[in-house]
Amino acid sequence: MSDYPPFPHDDSFPVQELLVVDYKLLKEGDEEQANILWEAATKFGRLDPSLKNHEADDFVEPMFKMGRETLALPFEEKMKYWQGNKGGSCGYKAAGATYVDADGSTDISEFINVSKDDAMAYPSIAQRVYPPTVNEFMTGTIRPFIQTCVAENRVLLDVFNDKLGLPKGTLADLHDHTKRCLSESRCIKVPAAPKDTKIALGRHTDVGSISYLTNRLGGLQVQLPGNGGEWKYVKASVSTPHS
Template sequence: MLNVAKDDVMAWPKQVYQDYPQPATDKMDDILKPFVQKTVEVNHVLLDALSVKLGLPKDALSRRHRLDARSTCGVRCIKTPPEPEGWSEEKALFAAHSDYGSITFLHNRLGGMQVLAPGTNQWQYVKPLPGHAILNVGDSLNLLSGGLLRSNLHRVVPPPGQQFSHERWTVGYFMRPENDVPLNALVDESPLIAEAVAKTPERNFHTGETAREWSIRRFNNIRATNYKGKENWKASGGTENYKAVREAVDAGAGARVSVNA
């Protein structure tokens, strides 16, 4: 797995955070930078459309995710080898998680991603389609929208059928709010969001943290080594404490959380 921070990509050849191996540095200008720019452009179209639907000013979400502003956004490339010995349900549960960013933009040709549909304990495969990307709404958008946008619980298991014997490659972009953005429901900018928050007093949409502070806390709390059971998982903080997700964990849908969020 290779992770490259968006800020390092856009500042190249200057270094913002860290060094990277040669395969990444050799492709910063002709592959990684155009990939980041185009992905952010597409995501802004989506964010603008969502803003309108949420009763927000059109740019309310996209201006909190600017390309040139510091954030914890990043590119990830994952190579997953075949699973010749198969997999167990318990093993798959280790990877159940909700993403803590805003939008996860994924490209892959093989199946393997599964989502937990609301109100069920049954995992369902997400089928990759040619010419399409897979998008996940993350916990940050869930918070900003006052819960109107759902961050789904998902996991990755070996591909089904004949795909099982092939390597699985995934390239993704994890879009997260700018570091200084307060991670709270935008109740002052949308009557719809204000109404949604008022109707769910049991849920906390005011984190009191910036996006960077919240992301760091989430990252530290979801390290795989920290998890020994469902109670630890539910105690990790963030929107994974919401009732629907907690009930899914109680039902056995996700006893552990992986670090790949």
């Protein structure tokens, strides 16, 4: 964590504590961990646990390295891989591409999104091409990172499947990773900004069933039911992603 600024230790700083699920025990079928996961998904009206003892940690820093190298490319070079404005997501998203409030303010973040299908198919092309800085990491980092996330999400889905009383494998069959879909990995870059320019990415709910978020810098905010509409920060963690 030494390469990242410390999370503020100020009692006036609004922080949202999250339930913590031990992924290793969950994978082994521990019922207590399954209950914690279910509570996170139902009590708070959204799934927002932290996972510890997960299996993707070895790929997180290499993923960030890929993101840093790619988003440090000249703007003209990055725009060769622009995601476009036809509804597609994979590729490069420039800062200022989306609105973040009713006043018309735009976001200040850049993305590089790599399609799950492209990572699995590489060196074949499933959806689009990517910068050389992405391709360099495709087989050794991006593909195994996505494969690990898919496997961990499958464990979570199986828990939900059982808690919902669905026939075994129902949710897994609806999330067949061998089929083409919109799943992707994403690296986000947010430059230092004046204090009155705080919003890097507007408030939103994620598309899809489960998002696997690695939070290093602590800028993530969540709004939970029953807290009067207050946005609270989630503490950064070296090895605990949020799902």
